[in-house]
Amino acid sequence: MDGKLVLVDGHSILNRAFFGIPDLTNSEGLHTNAVYGFLNILFKILDEEQPDYLTVAFDVHAPTFRHKMYDAYKGTRKPMADELRQQVPLMKEMLTAMGVTIVEKEGYEADDLLGTIAKQSEEQGLEVSIVSGDRDLLQLASDHIKIRIPKTKRTGTEIEDYLAKDVVEKYQVTPLQFIDVKALMGDSADNIPGVPGIGEKTATALITAYGSIENAHDHLEEIKPNRAKQNLSEHYDMAQMSKELATIEIHAPIEYSLEDAKLGNLFTEEAYLMCKRLEFKNMLSRFDIDAPKNLAEEHFTFVTDKKQISDIFKKAKKAGHIGCCLLPGEGIITEQLSLFEQPKEQQVIEGMSIAFSEEDIYYLSAGTEVSAEELLEEIRELSGGQTKVSVMDLKETLKTLPLPGNDRYFDASVAAYLLNPLKNDYPYEDLAKDYAGLMIPSRTDLLGKESPVKAKQAKPEAFLKYICYMAYIPWKTRDRLLEELNNTGMQTLYDTIELPLVYTLSDMEKEGVHVDAEELKRYGEELAAQIAVLEKEIYEGAGETFNINSPKQLGHILFEKLEMPYGKKTKTGYSTAADVLEKLAVEYPLVSKILEYRQLAKLKSTYADGLANFIEEDGRIHTNFQQTVTATGRLSSTDPNLQNIPIRMELGRMIRKVFLPKDGYVFVDADYSQIELRILAHMSGDEMLIQAYREAQDIHRMTASQVFHTPFEEVTDLQRRNAKAVNFGIVYGISSFGLSQDLSISKKEAQEYIERYFESYPKIKEFLDGCVEKAKKDGYSVTMFGRRRPLPEISSSNFMQRSFGERIAMNAPIQGTAADIIKIAMNRVHRRLIDEGLKSRLLLQVHDELLIEAAPDEVDEVKKILDEEMKGAADLSVELEIDTHTGKNWYEAK
């Protein structure tokens, strides 16, 4: 038999790559540098050698025979860096995806497997190359076995090659004698003790002269340097043991089939997906499958013809289910039909894509033969009937095309979010991959950074693909997504909470909230004046000007120039965080000024100036409520974030005075009282806590009374404050360290608080332990309404990650249930405002709070609705309570 075999020492090359390449991480947080480097080396070798066969060998984690001998001799091995260890399974997964044969065997190191396979294959007449970073393998070199050692240099990867003759040339000994040299000199990295006092030079000299350790020992008397003679004599047993350690096994009992190792196409779809997942962008070019063989793509059609468009809609109506995507034009048309009517704002559309079978996928262009309005009318008519409509982003669709809320619409992103809330986004290509097994180009692949409307002119083919996929994928994946929701018990959550919420949020976003731009400007100017004064004083105190906003420069001034005692350090230098500075502020007035400066600077940049940029022409701010972001089921608010408007400090709180209801209206604001603790009482079934809530007791005071063994009436303010922190801690997934940090007490004290808490509320301990246990078993946690949060961390071997997972397992059901409940309340409040024909509108949600802009004559009804719907959103063993306020601005209403 002839041919060429490449063998790779898996761990060794992975290790080389890990240390040779700076840390890389993908957006999931996986470390990927070693895998990346490994692949680069592998591809280089394969390009050069064009082998017929390829095999990668790995060590098995269990201690091997050779290690055991060493362990007995001297301690244990250095553990592998965690970032590297994580990449071993990834690497194996990648190789498997590429169809590469992997060999590993319990009790044997990769060396032994490589040696055995290499020698066997050589006998069969193959040319063998062994790729390793480890010079130990040089002992395997022969005329037909080449050892290849890659070196990662700045100029790229260079490879040193050794056939038997090259070993002799470089080391003056044959490959087999290389073992003896190594055994004499020892190698701490490889755990070979060697003979004390014998280094590389002496070892090589001895073996060149005598050929082997044994023969050298037989000729002890002739050995020249006296020291060497003595050392070898005294440590001969050590030398023999070292030799055994250094010798690679070439008769390991493994089953190896050359046929299986035949090198096929590495660039498979699976490997492509993995490279995408690991974000090896420049490696994707090696794949020949950029043009996917997706049959549907051939039916993507650009349509302008009026008759054709009308026929497509007729056909779509019969299909019963369509996917679609509207392409909003840039800008809004304000059309005034007559002098007596209010001008109507209409978002223009350029066109829309529609998909309703594997063959019927079209982009319908508006503007030439068919007007935007006609097109919208068609789709409105279609979706007003019995046709089911699936889209990638329903909230976005509703902005262009208001549609009545009902269950015939399907939001693919929201469904995908429920199935895995940990991802950053839910682009169509991910849904295609996960729920239809399709590999398709992403928006960026097709359009780059260009907007769809611009791309339509610049690269029409790419645009057509993009817009058609945006309709085809939700159509294609709907059934699978619904099936998965059903399988995971989340169908009801989707149908009754999340989908209706899309409409609620859409209306809230469209409504926006009025902000007094001039008042905001004045507020900003006031801040600016105060900032200028502080800035001057700080420069005087520091004796120089510097950038106060730069933690680096600030740290230098405080802790080096002024030699203040530093509390904490961050990765990059001294910490100048508020809690550190607060301790210094007692002694140094300069630090107080810096804290004050920070506060003002934050208010000005993020709130005064920041919010001003978002006031639109209607005088209102339209935040974006994101429904597919948080891991727990909460909403998030962006551009701008209206869920973190200051309230805790008076100066910041003032900014709420610029949030106003529209003329003649008032704000009604309602927030749940301690919703998370009430949920905890319910879910744990703790009688004490339930009873306390039923009697409307002061919970923190009661906790203080329990934890500090103090009669209820005698609880001090401090005790109550501390108990409140304990209650918070319980909800967060308590840890003594976290609590001690928060209360500035010792870890031991914090631990005692926690223990006494759990003694008082045993059911709560039981419940939290149960949460962790169940999450460990299932791999996810669940809320009262069935929302899941996957917890990959909880089974981590890393203590810190595992502990993190455990805290999440305790917190996620509570925080998530609270999120479920307020979402239910929002839908109900929103619905009632509309159904009762009220003018009042829901504007904002801040996790446990709803803000309504109410017509003055509706205030009582609005309060009644809030009361009924918020309290009635869930049926718990304790009542849900709310606090409601009204006011002429947000400051007053809170």
Added chain:
DNA sequence: GAGATCACG
């Protein structure tokens, strides 16, 4: 683009 900081629940 990451890290530090700080605003909220």
Added chain:
DNA sequence: ACGTACGTGATCTCT
């Protein structure tokens, strides 16, 4: 022994 509270988003600096 390990190093921390749970969940977010915006701004600024600096590489």
